[in-house]
Amino acid sequence: MDYSHLAGLLFPDVTATPEQIEAKYPARQLPEGAKVTRFAPSPTGFVHLGGVYQTMVGERLAHQSGGVFYLRIEDTDSKREIPGAAENLINTLSRYGIKFDEGATVGEDGQVTDNGIYGPYKQSLRGDIYHVYAKKLVAEGKAYPCFTTDEELKALEAIDKKAEVKSREWTENTEAEQKTAMRRLREFTMEDVERNIAAGNKFVLRILADGDPEKKTPFNDLIKGKLEIPENDEDFVLLKSDGIPTYHFAHAIDDHLMHTTHVIRGEEWLPSVAKHIMLFRYLGFKLPKYLHTAQIMQLDENGNKKKLSKRDLGANMNDYTRIGYAPECVSEYLLTILNSNFEEWRMQNPDKHWSDFKFGINKMSASGCLFDHTKLNDVSKNVVSKMTAEQVFDQLTEWADEYDKDFSALLRRDPDYAKAILSIGRGGKKPRKDFAVWSEVKDFIGFFYDELFTVTDTIPDSFERDDIKKALALFADTLDMSDANAWFERIKVIADDLGFASDMKQYKADPAAFKGSVADISMFIRVAVTGKMNSPDLFTVISIIGRERTLDRVRKFSESL
Ligand code: GLU
Numbered sequence: 001m002d003y004s005h006l007a008g009l010l011f012p013d014v015t016a017t018p019e020q021i022e023a024k025y026p027a028r029q030l031p032e033g034a035k036v037t038r039f040a041p042s043p044t045g046f047v048h049l050g051g052v053y054q055t056m057v058g059e060r061l062a063h064q065s066g067g068v069f070y071l072r073i074e075d076t077d078s079k080r081e082i083p084g085a086a087e088n089l090i091n092t093l094s095r096y097g098i099k100f101d102e103g104a105t106v107g108e109d110g111q112v113t114d115n116g117i118y119g120p121y122k123q124s125l126r127g128d129i130y131h132v133y134a135k136k137l138v139a140e141g142k143a144y145p146c147f148t149t150d151e152e153l154k155a156l157e158a159i160d161k162k163a164e165v166k167s168r169e170w171t172e173n174t175e176a177e178q179k180t181a182m183r184r185l186r187e188f189t190m191e192d193v194e195r196n197i198a199a200g201n202k203f204v205l206r207i208l209a210d211g212d213p214e215k216k217t218p219f220n221d222l223i224k225g226k227l228e229i230p231e232n233d234e235d236f237v238l239l240k241s242d243g244i245p246t247y248h249f250a251h252a253i254d255d256h257l258m259h260t261t262h263v264i265r266g267e268e269w270l271p272s273v274a275k276h277i278m279l280f281r282y283l284g285f286k287l288p289k290y291l292h293t294a295q296i297m298q299l300d301e302n303g304n305k306k307k308l309s310k311r312d313l314g315a316n317m318n319d320y321t322r323i324g325y326a327p328e329c330v331s332e333y334l335l336t337i338l339n340s341n342f343e344e345w346r347m348q349n350p351d352k353h354w355s356d357f358k359f360g361i362n363k364m365s366a367s368g369c370l371f372d373h374t375k376l377n378d379v380s381k382n383v384v385s386k387m388t389a390e391q392v393f394d395q396l397t398e399w400a401d402e403y404d405k406d407f408s409a410l411l412r413r414d415p416d417y418a419k420a421i422l423s424i425g426r427g428g429k430k431p432r433k434d435f436a437v438w439s440e441v442k443d444f445i446g447f448f449y450d451e452l453f454t455v456t457d458t459i460p461d462s463f464e465r466d467d468i469k470k471a472l473a474l475f476a477d478t479l480d481m482s483d484a485n486a487w488f489e490r491i492k493v494i495a496d497d498l499g500f501a502s503d504m505k506q507y508k509a510d511p512a513a514f515k516g517s518v519a520d521i522s523m524f525i526r527v528a529v530t531g532k533m534n535s536p537d538l539f540t541v542i543s544i545i546g547r548e549r550t551l552d553r554v555r556k557f558s559e560s561l
Helices: 003-010 018-023 049-064 085-095 127-139 150-159 175-186 190-198 247-257 267-283 317-323 327-338 342-348 373-385 389-403 405-413 415-422 438-448 465-478 484-498 504-509 518-530 538-545 547-560
Strands: 036-039 068-071 102-106 112-115 143-147 203-207 216-221 225-230 237-239 262-266 289-293 296-299 305-307
Touching (some): 003 143, 003 190, 018 127, 049 262, 049 289, 049 296, 049 327, 085 112, 127 143, 127 203, 127 237, 127 247, 127 267, 143 190, 216 267, 216 289, 237 247, 247 267, 262 267, 327 373, 389 405, 405 415, 438 538, 465 484, 465 518, 484 538, 518 547, 538 547
Parallel strands (some): 036 068, 068 102
Antiparallel strands (some): 102 112, 203 237, 216 225, 296 305
């Protein structure tokens, strides 16, 4: 059979040669050992935590080795594409400090454009390139057309949407019969093709598989380890009937031309590796190295592992923005689940930026990692506790501008006041670890603002209302704000005056001898001034709130008793 005649029939408009294309994608000039990695998402809506997790791997490996990290938009499935998804993706990832050196990028007009010479970086713009290689494969007898009508395709889709080798000949379901059907698929005459082309019939392009599934190919996945993969014998589709490539075909061509050295992708692609090995071989391309990342799992109510799926809280990156996680907290958390030695490094290097950590593929878990909300919040509290009040103010107000405008107005009304509040417990050796997310800050600090102040906690009934009133009156009369010691000495005097122990040791030795202790007197004041039983250091709080407002709150609270 004259294959180049067939190739010409199928691709009459393709005039370029693979050599001409290759010339436009010269080898990258990079230092020895530099890795070229990419993130290649399909723009189907929201960004999943797993996507950020994967990009971190790619970003770290490329940038730690002096390589290149680029973004390719895999938009070949227009049915699944959501307008604006690519822009959203780029913007979301940049929040997490994930910067692409090259690839699809958001231009000044907010639209996706290209940055780099290995583009276009949007697969929908690469149609001509795929067709050049498709023509070459046909000419070499490695791919062949398969004509089916739309109706037949629909009927086949109804049988199984995922199967890529379904054909009209597939009427029976046993494996042996399917194989025979594949053989028959390959048996066409030139006249068949000519007739179909003349009639304007559409075709899908299939690979002519030469693999024997009884034989195994050794395959080394850098995360999963050494595997044995049965050879591919499936005539899978390279081009769909609209001429658009399948993932497999586009993957081989793009990663080859863009000189990707390491393909980092979800483990759902592992079963397709045999196809890719075949395709790279047919095309004469060097196989890149692969890292198949495991799914992020979580524990369900019964303690069983399950996939962190689309609808779960924590899967969609928009949730993190809305709830108000500082991006660096999420990055830091992801590193704890990505590399088993990260936490140890963090303990030894409490003040370094996470990007100073030497990320290693060998420290990644092959079986996957567990998403743990509590852990995320702990990591987050730790990261936020190390921020300056200024940094907290900036991030908090930026979040509030979007999600709590009233609160943002309060914070911005007097930034110095807000920063004084946010400075409490910050900066020392053991900073306070109270905020994990911005959306909980209002609950913690709302009482500093009269607009938000309400008394939510009540003083236990075991204390005489009269004693509370007396304590508050004495407090108001003798308030000394000159320094923390003087202030506390006054409180102790109040305690003694009212039959409460001013000395905690004495109190603990014989609690029955007292109405309570100095801690209870402080608690009365705390509830009156902050509305809560728990607050940061009371003297600091009162110093920020100021004398007048403190006294005003104490008076009102006393009246309410
Ligand atoms: N578009 C594919 C996906 O989103 C990319 C897989 C890959 O990175 O090669 O799953």
